[in-house]
Amino acid sequence: MVKKDIPVTKFRWYSWILAIVLLLVGGISLVVNGGFNLGVDFESGLSQRIQVAPAGLSVSYSGSEDATLSITGSSLSLEMRGSEGVAVTLFKSASYPTASDLAAALNAVDKITATAIDGSLLTANLLSGYGFPATLSQEPTKLNFKATGAVSIEEIRSALNDLGNVKVQTIGASDSQTFQVRLGIKDNDTQSSMEEAVRGALDSYFGKGSVVVLSSDYIGAKFSANLLSSSILAIIVAMALILVYVWFRFKFAYAVSSLIALLHDVLMLLGVIALFRFEFSSTTIAALLTIIGYSLNNTIVIFDRVRENVSLNKSASLAAQIDKSVTQSMSRTIMSAVTTLVAILPLAIFASGDIRMFAINMGFGILFGTYSSNLLAPTMLYWISKAQKKANVVQKVVTAE
């Protein structure tokens, strides 16, 4: 069975023109969109994830043990840690469907006082946020319930309007009532002053205790600057070391070609991130570096084949050898891309947050990496080798004279 080789070198101009056009699209969208959508890691300030949810229950404790309340799924668990060990009581929403049922059950526990603020709320909608598991004290702890109401993003914006430099985004479906709030640092702002400012503004607009903070991240100015510079440094150092290794194991032309292919992958992925306004976080850096590793892996497998074929048959032209090598590696290339994509796809669909973004970035990266390893790196190798040969010939002629 003799298969015809894929004419990779013949189509070299088309492959490169397509790559350059796509890179331009990425570059233009970066300019149009006004830079990257930098994640909280890279932009100093306070970033909070909040959910609008009314307080339905307040609980206080007057005893001397360590009492903590935590919410898992739709059930509430009360943990008493004292000299007699740890006692955990679970209140399932199936047994106590409403806030007033739950209040009655909690009141039955020694030294615990629970008051229903809105007894009709369903305990299946209990919400756990920042500050949970909560340590109970005389000071009442409020329990919030997911709301069905429709607070719009505009209302959040106008609530926080006075704070100045605020960005608000909706997270998930609009009926989940969850928002991301970002606040830039002004002079003399500390984390707690910013947190209080946000809380105060929301309380005065929506009523006290009806907004739950799900997570709160604070990034100092120096930290974000450090993170960016250390990430860029990591990428540059990694690429330089890889260049040295490939140079050592193969030849200079191979090293430069593989590096140019890598540069293409990194720039393409950055272009996609700019085009779709994906958040650029430290996980993005991880994805970029993984793609460098993955694409390089692909390129090396093909180059390995080129080197082998060249040493086996010195008379054939380099273009034919390259076409043959790419074709021989094709089934491996496809299998490897498909298995990796298949492992990552469920994460891109079902996972959430950072890990989902990582998977999406990886998916694009695998496509770009496969493209560059098969079409860009080998043709670049062809060009550089040809140029080197020409230079060698010229040099020989010069020495002969």
Add this chain to the structure above:
Amino acid sequence: MKKRSRLVIVLLVILMCGFFLYPTLKWYGGVPQSTKELATGSNVQIKEYSRGQASRDLRALKELVAKDSLTILPDEYGYLKEQAKANYKAMKKPVPKTWTVAALFGGFYNEQDLFDSCEQYYRTELLGLKALSAKALQLGLDLRGGMSILLEADVKAFEAKKGSSATAAQVTAAVKQDIEILEKRIDQFGVSEPVIRLQGTDQILIEVPGAADPERVNSFLRGKGSLEFKMVDTALTTQLDAYYKANPSEVYTDSGALKQPDFLPAGKLAAGYYVSDSYGIDELDRFVVIEEEVGLDGSHLESATTSTDGITGRPVVNFQLDSVGGDVFYKLTSTHVNETLAVVMDGKVKAMATITQGIRNSVQISGFNAAEANDLAIVLRTAALPIELTVSSQQAVGATLGEDAVAAGLKAIALGLLLVVLLMFGYYHVSGLVANLALLFNVVIMLSVLSAFNFTLTLTSVAGLILTLGMAVDTNVIIFERIKEERRLGKSDIASVRAGFDKAFWTVMDANITTIIAALVLSQLGSSSVKGFANTLAIGIVSSVFTALFVSHLIFDAAVTDREGKKLHISWRKN
């Protein structure tokens, strides 16, 4: 490499994986949730719990004896039999045949001895479990919720205090002292399994898993340890000592705090004299009665160092007081010559010394060994951080947010894994199953290496894990495709397998070495979350090369040599 040596290596690796994974399996599989919660408490909580339980058991036993000393010992106190037996033997008395309550009491020298045995039982159990949990693979903060705080040294304030510019080495040394102090402090706040470590040269990373209660953590960071100098009442101390010795069950309340006996007059306090103990925290050594009134407040302390006395050669602790403190201290010491002064930290007596003369600013305390002197110097320094810290970043994740992410993530990983397994079988037939076996083995190796190095499993390291699974399959794919090609050239199965593995070897090595270069650079230069990813990736690359070149190779060799004449299935197609 011979097949046999390859088999031996594979078996050794399996054994090692078992050894490193055992704590993880035991911790997550065999320990009940309530015990887990107790064991992951801080050492102070464990201590209070053990003491409380011991007091309760001792009281219950005393009640039983008082009611009917011939009652058969209830099973719940059976743990005491062992020690009682040993004591009977040591006392050269016959070991009783039936264990009545009276027989049990006979097996202990005194009540204190019995109390200690009770406490030791509870303590050993929980501390053992705590050690186990430290060896088990732990979930990172992003997966189980918690708080991470990055603190940065305030170099400007440090220089201003010092009066000259500070080198990076000096700052790092001061930050290390801060860490030492924070570690001592954090345990007293009952925070479980905290991580405190130096990051870079001038930053401290603190991670507190579980309860993301910002108030509590902040109070710990702000809270300066209270250090005081107080006078000791020697006569009352002797009386108190005798009273506690006679009534060991009256020493603590149920919550493990010290009981104040009734005979102490107002203005006097019973306090424990503490040394570092088997919990690694302060253990009560004996009791002293101190004045409630503070002789000197620790805020006047400027520095504390250890040195050796030039004449006697014994270790001494030197500390400097500011001018106001010097005046107060001189007044105090000159009026109390030949009396004992106690160094009290957070209500605990940490050191005592006899005053020989009136002292002003520069104080020297002697009378302990080198380790004790060093400890005291640390205690004195703990009163204030050598270099002030500011919050550089603080991130908190609600535990539930983490839980949802974990559930979705795990489901997605399982699905991805399943798809890869099916795909490999679908494409490579039986050989695909070999690759799948290597893949599963790979997961086991990675998890055991992660737990062996005490890495925590974070979201990004899970991502690294998934990527590695893809790469592990890829290594097998490279080899399989090569074997197929060799067979297409008309070679026999044995020759194809050999040629396939030989020719693919350097391809696999080159491809993986370049990737590991990227992983290692990241693990050195990346931010902490990227580091987790890079570490997992690096481990995964090594283990995937190992599983392909050893495990898959071994199975293939066995398959082609032992099943002579049968066809090697590396594809569903007939070629």
